[in-house]
Amino acid sequence: MLDPVCDMIVDVAEQREKGLTLERPEREYAFCGAGCLGTFARDPKRYIPKVERWLATGESAKPRM
Numbered sequence: 622m623l624d625p626v627c628d629m630i631v632d633v634a635e636q637r638e639k640g641l642t643l644e645r646p647e648r649e650y651a652f653c654g655a656g657c658l659g660t661f662a663r664d665p666k667r668y669i670p671k672v673e674r675w676l677a678t679g680e681s682a683k684p685r686m
Contacts, residue, residue, distance in 0.1 A: 625668035
C-alpha cells in the first residue's frame with residue numbers, strides 16, 4: 622500500500638502489527654511511521670485522492686499538465 626503522505630510503499634499487514642494503520646470507511650491506510658499517520662489523521666481528505674489514484678494507475682504523483 623502507498624503511504625499517502627511520503628509515497629513510500631509499505632506492507633499493510635506489517636504496519637498493522639506495528640500500529641501504523643488507520644481504518645476509514647473507504648479502506649485501511651498504512652503508514653511508514655507515526656509522523657505520517659499523524660499527518661494523514663489531521664487532514665485525510667488531502668491524501669485520500671493520492672491513494673485512490675495509486676490504486677487505479679500505480680502512480681502517486683498528480684499528473685502534470
